[in-house]
Amino acid sequence: MNETNAGGVRRRSVEIVVPVYNEAHVLAGSIGRLHAYLEDSFPFPFRITIADNASTDATWTVATDLTLRLPHVHARRLEQKGRGRALKHVWSLSTADVVSYMDVDLSTGLDGFLPLVAPLLSGHSDLAIGSRLHRQSAVVRGPKREFISRSYNLLLKAGLGARFSDAQCGFKAVRTEVFRALAPRIEDTAWFFDTELLVLAQRNGLRVHEVPVDWVDDPDSRVDVVRTAVDDLKGMARMFRATVTGRTRIHAVPRRTTVPQNVTALPTGAATAAEPMEYAS
Structure with missing residues (x-):
């Protein structure tokens, strides 16, 4: 995946993980669409990894078939559930x-x-998140999920001093070396994983970049909203205690640098999303 150009300069690369649980009915179509889009328009080497969270249907069979048909698709199977665990x-x-x-x-x-x-x-930022709450985002979803999402993010601001706007959007990225430094302190293996990652980043002075997104709610979503909300509240309480005791501070977090001279730079205009937001703690 780490390639060089004609002049022998290494090109920076991205791995896109798609965590799945019992998604055999949509997996081939979604991965095919994602693969075609990236091959056609993404200017960097990439890998798509399907992370099967102990599915009990034909998801793993579909995933392995996709690895044979699409050159940039790989698959890993975990024997335990949990999106955070897979990521x-x-x-x-x-x-x-x-x-x-x-x-x-x-x-x-x-x-x-x-x-x-x-x-x-x-090298401008450490983490990046899609925000459905950005004023330039175009979001289609029901009032119940909109209320829950906004309420949760308000609780994060009030309880943990969060300066990011949308902790739960399923569209995130992080510099790999930064993630490896934070990973040992991330305890959650399910949906709170995202929030924990972001809070740890903020507590350690890392820069989070936010971009507005076009987002359409999936009517087939099988997230248990009540159980997830309870788990999130427990996670918030744990993170508050960790902050008070200093356990969120990590001394070996890699700091940002500009792109090295032996690595190709970004295409002109690649980082010009409409009014993105970023902060540095």
């Missing part, structure tokens, strides 16, 4: 410069992917 496993093993993930339903418009990862590839 932590694959991201920790990645050889790419930047690791990312998106939901299998591709609810987030793919045109937002290059603006998401470009600030990380250039």
Whole structure:
């Protein structure tokens, strides 16, 4: 995946993880669409990794078939459920410069992917998230999920001092070396994984880049909203205690640098999403 150009200069690379659980009915279509889009328009070497979270249907069979048909698709199977567990496993093993993930339903418009990862590839930022709450985002979803999402992010701001706007959007990326430094402190293996990653990043002075997204709610989503909300509240309480005791501080976090001279720079205009937001703690 780490390639060089004609002049022998290494090109920066990205790994996109798609965590799945019992998604055999949509997996081939979604991965085929993602693969075709990236081959056609993404200017960096990439790998798509399907992370099967102990599916009990034909998901693994479909995934392995896709690895035989599509050159940039790989698959890993975990014998335990948990989106956070899958991301932590694959991201920790990645050889790419930047690791990312998106939901299998591709609810987030793919045109937002290059603006998401470009600030990380250039060395400008450490993490990047898609925000459905950005004023320039175009979001289609029901009032119940909209209320829950906004309420949760308000709780994060009030309880943990969060300065990121949308912790739960399934469209994120992080510099691989940064993730490896944070990973040992990330305890959650399910949905709170994203929030924990972002809080740790903020507590350690890392820069988070936010981009507006086009996002359409998936009516087939099987997330248990009540259980997830309870787990999130427990996670927030744990992170508050960790902050008070100083356990969120990590001394060996890699700091940003500009792109080295032996690495190709970004295409002109690659990081110019419409009014992106970023902060440095």
